[in-house]
Amino acid sequence: xxxxxxxxxxxxxxxxxxxxxxxxxxxxxxxxxxxxxxxxxxxxxxxxxxxxxxxxxxxxxxxxxx
Numbered sequence: 840x841x842x843x844x845x846x847x848x849x850x851x852x853x854x855x856x857x858x859x860x861x862x863x864x865x866x867x868x869x870x871x872x873x874x875x876x877x878x879x880x881x882x883x884x885x886x887x888x889x890x891x892x893x894x895x896x897x898x899x900x901x902x903x904x905x
């Protein structure tokens with residue numbers, strides 16, 4: 840998976856993983872979520888699609904942050 844970076848205008852996040860799990864409760868179906876990591880503090884959070892839409896993709900223009 841190509842490394843993708845997102846920002847909320849203040850923090851820089853890296854997409855670590857995207858997962859889909861089965862929901863076997865009363866409302867059957869699937870639950871999708873994305874795991875992001877704060878690049879500076881290395882804090883990890885799980886976000887759903889609604890929260891993910893609030894972030895903007897960072898265009899590196901061929902540059903690498905490493």
